Amino acid sequence: MTLYTFGGNPSAVLTTSTGDVVPNYPLSVRVAGSGALVTALFEENGTTPISTLRTNAADDDMPGAIRTFKAADVVAIEYEYLGPSGDPVRWYEVSREAATQALEGLGSKLDKTGGEITGDLDVAGTVNVQELLVNGEPLDLGGADWTQLGIRVPAAVTGAALQNALNAARDAGGGWVIVRPGVWDISALPLRIYRNTRLTLCDGAIIRRAGNGTMLLNGDALQTFGGYTGHGNILVEGGVWDARAASYPTSAMCMSFGHAEDITVQDTTIKDVCGFHGIEMNATRRGRILRVSALGYKDPDGTRDFSEAFQIDLAKGSSYFGGFGPYDDTPCTDILVEGCSVGPSGTAGTTSWPRGFGSHSASPSKPHTDIRVRDFRCEGLTQFAVGGYTWQDTIVSGLQLRNCGAGVRMRTLDSSATSARTPAGGSSPTITGSQPLQNIVIDDITMTGGGTYDAAVRCEGEDTGYIGGLAISNVIARNIGQQCLRLVDVEDYTVDNVVAYGCGATAVSQLGTRRGRLKSVHVNGATGAGITVDSRSTPAATATDVAIQGCSVTGATANGFHIWDGTDVIVDDCDAYALTGFGVQVSTSTIRPIIRNVRTRDTTSAGINITNTVTQVRRHGNTPGSVTDASTSPNTSPFETGFGALEDAFRPAGRYETVSRLRAGTSSTPTSGILYLVPIWLPKGAVISNLGFVSGGTAAATPTNWWFALCDNTRKMLARTADQLTAAWAANTAQSLPIAQTTAGAGTSYTTTYTGVHFIGIMVKATTVPSIVGEGLVAGVLAGVSPGFGGADSGMSTPPTVSGAGFTAAAFGVASGQLLYGYAT
Structure with a gap:
């Protein structure tokens, strides 16, 4: 049985989230990685067993601390206790002996500048490369590109030792630098990492900022690699990067990469950054930010309320990227952010981030392209979770947002910003307006609470630069302060499957949009309208x-x-x-x-x-x-003007017809002294000045009265012509008679008050009534079925008075229903 020593160090203290110690509290001890419970615990003397390990009592000189103890055959452990939520909380500690043995092992295997390790890291043979853990899993030794370059482990827990190992990898043309568990204070900043390097922080490794400046930078200040030719093929993974904003309240990056390709940061935690960004990729091709947590931020002077935890930018100038030049306006392309989380750390003096992932600078004709954001969670942000500024060919999917100021924003170049219209090295703008962007997918977004800054999804172009080719789907926003969707100057877009519940403004707002389709949008509760289109x-x-x-x-x-x-x-x-x-x-x-x-x-x-x-x-x-x-x-009418397309095309301009002229292939002869009403479809607001019918092959003989009328759908007479008395009506002759009287009295026209069915009436009293062109006739028993048409009143001669008490025709059925060709103009 080999005993290993734990506890009795400044970090082995149980505290609350506010920094208060927790005395006399029980803890379990588990094997790091496997989680197996360790039961063989002993006091510092190595002989007295411990039944239950507890933090020191309140009256101890070090209350809440974990005293020195020993565990059998365990090199690295995890303390476990129940947190306030009732869930288990764990933290990692490596034994004192393991660190010592590792140094002895290194002394037997490496020279001062490092070397290749193929087996154990210590003389006793207890700490093997394959046994070191990253996120609870053994180191991934796969990938010949890494293993063939050799492994280097810094010889001491110092920033200088870590930089020496990174330099050794550089001098060898690349390498794998493994940071053992422990707290590494870095005062000489930035750490510089070079091409073909893999930097792995094992579980329990914490790199802390101990001075001002960026923590990690790919290359040297005076390098001049343009485009994507700088130090690339870099992988940074594991552990914790603590920027200690409260202790060093000056703006600085945690990690900054520029003019490079194939940059990956994965499986790590970035804490408490001040002012700038957790990870910046500037002028980068094929950048990957995978399963990274960015927790805690501090705005040092109130001017950095827009910083992103993860930012992509272009090489525009030293104020945009201070690490090195050249400033050639190279943008980013092929960037993936996946499985990440942004929020508060709980450290006193810090807050959550303003923004999760995004950009806030631009140059003419230099959009960032091929951007993907997937499975991204943000909490407590004051502005956007994803802010795409001049991003093209972009996919944002799988966002879970809680109490954030806004959700997703996509924006074309802002023409009001002179700097955005001026290229790198330019003294004045080269464009006058914005520029278009294409091809953006926003899908699977859930936003709960927040929305005090802007919409859950906002896509905004300008009149001089539309966003085109936009697809938004599967968005749920609940109890937010502003819109669910806000679209401005967007074209060729679709919105599908959106639920907006409890919005503090118009739920779906569209301004200046064109060629768009919205389907399956449900709004329940909005302080404003539901869905708007404003042009x-x-x-x-x-x-x-x-x-x-x-x-x-x-x-x-x-x-x-x-x-x-x-x-x-x-x-x-x-x-x-x-x-x-x-x-x-x-x-x-x-x-x-x-x-x-x-x-x-x-x-x-x-x-x-x-x-x-x-x-x-x-x-x-x-x-x-x-x-x-x-x-x-x-x-x-669902049938346009009541006829088919051909009939409608053949309708004379300004004329409303009872039947199409294309169907008027016969004629019918009304009965003398009967008022016949023929249905006609008229729109609201139509000004009717004339009513007309056309005679067939039989002329009128000895007429005594004839006139035309306009009635509504209840057969109330609205207007009529003058009585033509004994005036002749020859065969095959159109008679268009002017309006002479309306419901308002004498008048020359009548304006319809509704859209729908009306009737044109014809009454002829003569020895021989003229035949009237039309489509045919049906028996009165059929024509009289409501709403009906045809003969209404019999025994008529002079026209009735329309004004005053008015006149309403009788029910249909006194004669056949004649489908006469009549018209109103």
Whole structure:
């Protein structure tokens, strides 16, 4: 049985999250890596057994500390205790003997500058390369590129020893540097890592900032590698990088990489960064940030409220990347951030980060390309979780956001920033506006709480630079302070499967968007409207082409769906209910909107409201709420003007017909003294000045009275012509008679007040009634079935008075139903 010594060191103290010690608290001891419980524990003398290991009592000189003890046959352990949440908490410690034996082993195997290790790290043969752990797993020795270059382990727990090992790897053309468990204080900053190097921090290894400056940089200050030719093929993994913002409150990076390709940082924790970024990749191709936690941030002077934990940037100038030049505007490409987490650390004097992953500088025609963000969790951020600034060909998926200021932002170049329009080394802008970006996918986003800074998803271009080719899907936002979706100057886009629950503004807001499709969007609760399309004062006003299909809005404090301006906006198969305002509102000079199959109920205003500046409205199939339509000439028939496309094409301009001329292939002869009514479809707002019919092969003989009339769908007469008395009506002659009287009295025209079925009436009293061109006739027993048409009143001569008490024709059925060709102009 070999005993190894633990405890009795400054880090072996149990404290609360606020730094208070926890005395007399029981702890379990487990084998590091396997988690097996260690039961053979002894006091420092190595003979007295310990039944339950506890922290020192409150009256001890070191309350809450773990006293020195020994464990049998265990080189590295993990303390375990139950935290306030009830879940087990563990932390790692390596034995004193292991560190000593490792140094002795190194002394027998390596010279001062390092060498290749193929077996044990200590003389006793107890610490093997394969037994060191990274995230509880043995070191991954796979990959010939790494193992063939040799392994180096710093000879002491100092920054100088670590830099010596990194230099040795550089001098050998590359290598693998393994950092053993322990606390490594680095005061000579930055640590410099070079091409073809793998830097591995084992479990229990903590590299701490002990001075001002960036902690890790790939290369030297005076190097001049342009493009992606700098120090690359670098892997950094494991352990903890503690930037100690509270102790060193000056802005600095934790890790900074520039002008390189094949950079990977994985399976590590970055703590308490001040001012700048946890990881910056500048002018980098094929960068990977995998399973990294960035916890804790400090804004040193109140001017760095926009810093990202992970940032990509371009080589624009020393103020953008201070490590080295050249400043040639090289952007990043092929960047993957996956399985990472950003949030607070709990360290006193620090907060969570402002932003998770993003960019905040740009140059003309230098977008970052091929960016992927996957399985990303953020908590407590004050701004965006992902802020893509001039990113193109980008996929953002699998975000879980809790109490963050905003979610995902995609932005084209901001033309209001002079620096963004000026290239590296330039003295003035080379472009005047923004620039377009294409191909962005945002999928599988869940945001709970927060939203005090901006929307859960915001995609924003400019009139001079649209975002094109955007696909947003599977977004859930719950109880957030602003919009779920905010789209500005976006084109050729789709939005699918979105749930917005409890938004502090309009749930889905679109400004200046065109050629877009929204499907399966559900809004429940919004301090504002549900879904809007606003094209006022934007290029989209003349070509909107936005369809909202299969969506629903409830609980909004304004209109369910609101359309301002634009052309060819469709609201189709949607629901609006239990909200304040209109179910659907269309206003501000919108052209050719379509509202169909919309269901509205329990709205405080009309189910559908259309203002008088809207033109060419098409609406039908909407139930059951009321409709207020003040637009000009709306079409409420699902069949356009009531006929097929060919018949509609052959309708004379300005003429409304009872039947198409293409169908009028016969003629019928009305009975003398009977008022015949023929149905006609008229839009609201149509100004009718003339009514007409056409005689067939038989002329009128000895007429005494004949006149035409216009009635509504209840057969109430709205307008009529003057009585033509004994005037002749020859065969094969069109008679278009002017309006002479309306419900308002004498007048020359009548303006319709609704869209739908009306009737044109004809009454001829003569010895021989002229035949009238039409489509045919049916028996009165069929024509009289409601709503009916054909003969109404018999025994008539002079026209009735329309004004005053008015006149309503009798029920149909006194004569056959004649489908006469009549028209209104």
